[in-house]
Structures are given as C-alpha cells and as structure tokens.
Amino acid sequence: MNLVIDIGNSSAKVGYFGADSSHSIYKRVDSSELPAIAMEMKPDFILISSVTGDAETWKETLSDITSDIWILNSQLPLPFNNHYKTPHTLGTDRIAAVAGAQALYPQQSCLIIDAGTCIKYEWLENGIDYRGGSISPGLYMRFQAMHTFTRKLPLLEPEQEAFLTGTTTQEAMQSGVIKGMTAEIEGIIEQYKQQYSVSNVIICGGDAHFFERQLKTPIFVVSELVLIGLNHILNYTIDNLKR
Missing domain, CATH: 3.30.420.40 (ATPase, nucleotide binding domain)
Known part of the structure; x- marks a missing residue:
C-alpha cells in the first residue's frame, strides 16, 4: 500500500492507494496529524511532497513506520522527460500535477491548469515530454x-x-x-x-x-490530480528498484 503526502503552507493532503491504485482515501488534515494517520494506515511505501521545506524532518518522523520513504525533489527520477531548463526551481506540486495527467491520460497531450494560490499552466506533450508552462x-x-x-x-x-x-x-x-x-x-x-x-x-x-x-x-476537473500524480511517481520509483 502507498501513502502519499502533499504538505502545503496551512494543511496537508493525504492519499492512500492500493496495489492497483484503487480504493484511494483522500484527506485534508493538519500536518500534526500525519504521524497518527500513517500509523493507522501502515503503508509499505511513502512519498512526501512539501512546499514548506520540512520534508526531511517528516521523513525522519515517519521512518518508524517504514524505511521505504522518498521525498519528491529534482533528483528523484520521474516517469516523464523533464525539459524544464531549471529543474531545481520547479515546484513539486507542478511536477505531481503533470504526473497525475500522465497517469490518467497516458500517451496523450495534456494542458494542466492548477487553480490555487497561483494559477499554473503545464504542458505535457504526447504523455511523455514535459515542456514547461x-x-x-x-x-x-x-x-x-x-x-x-x-x-x-x-x-x-x-x-x-x-x-x-x-x-x-x-x-x-x-x-x-x-x-x-x-x-x-x-x-x-x-x-x-x-x-x-x-x-x-x-x-x-x-x-x-x-x-x-x-x-x-x-x-x-480532477480535484486530487496532485495526489494521483504523487502515487504515480511513487509507483515509478518502486518499479525502478525492482529492475
């Protein structure tokens, strides 16, 4: 089972995915609740995305539940080709949204619009090449x-x-x-x-x-696109370990 965590400035969103990516549970929670939620769900694998810069702290906090924890950053391999010229400046929420589109619409060209604090436009070409936005x-x-x-x-x-x-x-x-x-x-x-x-x-x-x-x-409209994308990236990471 996969647990994906999207930590924002004021709250966190959590997605729990079965082996076939079904039976997903989405929750918007206070970040202080994350250890209890993770303990209750007992996931095999965890992926953390954070815009607050505390991902390493959360990785250490959750390490008692599983040692298979990854942080989404510019070094983590992605399931699509990233043509962004400054990948180290690319927000993890943007990466996850693109991955979510790839998971839902494989091999298709998608314009992704994330209407949040800022509105972000992302272009995924032929389901494999991220061109920017x-x-x-x-x-x-x-x-x-x-x-x-x-x-x-x-x-x-x-x-x-x-x-x-x-x-x-x-x-x-x-x-x-x-x-x-x-x-x-x-x-x-x-x-x-x-x-x-x-x-x-x-x-x-x-x-x-x-x-x-x-x-x-x-x-x-795909409200939980970012969580779907995080799970897609996590599965890609797990598959790479098996090769």
Whole structure:
C-alpha cells in the first residue's frame, strides 16, 4: 500500500492507494496529524511532497513506520522527460500535477491548469515530454493585491456571478478579477489549441470547481490530480528498484 503526502503552507493532503491504485482515501488534515494517520494506515511505501521545506524532518518522523520513504525533489527520477531548463526551481506540486495527467491520460497531450494560490499552466506533450508552462496570480491573490496596494479598495471574497459592467466599486472589482481571470484561462487554452494538438484540458486546485462553472471550454476537473500524480511517481520509483 502507498501513502502519499502533499504538505502545503496551512494543511496537508493525504492519499492512500492500493496495489492497483484503487480504493484511494483522500484527506485534508493538519500536518500534526500525519504521524497518527500513517500509523493507522501502515503503508509499505511513502512519498512526501512539501512546499514548506520540512520534508526531511517528516521523513525522519515517519521512518518508524517504514524505511521505504522518498521525498519528491529534482533528483528523484520521474516517469516523464523533464525539459524544464531549471529543474531545481520547479515546484513539486507542478511536477505531481503533470504526473497525475500522465497517469490518467497516458500517451496523450495534456494542458494542466492548477487553480490555487497561483494559477499554473503545464504542458505535457504526447504523455511523455514535459515542456514547461506559465504561472500567474491566483483568484484570492488578485483580490488581496488590489486591497494591499491601494488605499481604498476593500478586500473581497469571490462571487460566482460577476457582471461584465460593474455599477459599484465592488462589482467592478469582481468583474475585473473573475471575468479577467476567466478570459485569461480561456485565452491560454485557445493559444495552446492553436499551437499544439491538445487531447485534454485538465483543471485541479482549490478554485477548480469555481472556474468549472465560469469556463465555456470543455475541461476535466480532477480535484486530487496532485495526489494521483504523487502515487504515480511513487509507483515509478518502486518499479525502478525492482529492475
């Protein structure tokens, strides 16, 4: 059994996968709960991805459960060809999202959109060649930026319905962020379709379902794409050990 752990800034997400990648259990937990969860699940193999820089500490903490623990970093072999020019700067969440697309749609070209704190676009060509992507401010970051860098604009929460022409300052802000971000996503998708042969457009991340209702382009929403990708990388690592 595999346990994959995605540690973020405020919480952690956990995925538990059977030998055939079925019966997955996804949990969003406080990172302090990880030892108890791992002890309860008793996995054979563990893969840790962390954006907080404490992966080595967690590896040591969980080493009593199994010695077969890996940390996702730029040195770990990947199931796809990584053409990124600075692989040591490539976020592990981006790596895992690409691996998730490869696991779900093998040998297919995928545009992956991770709508989280930042919105990240990743291009996986023919299911094997990762070419890179782009990063821009996410939904809440845009609202926060307008509030932080001006004197009078309020801090707003996104609303599902945004009018194109706002008749109040709050409506205008909602329009600018939501309509603007939707237009950005639609525009990026269209540019990829014009330049490449795109088999699938996949969206994940905390704001995936929000934009699923905004976008007109057909997309696949896979909320747990990063965990699926971590499990795919872990299985690839295990298979390499058996060779």
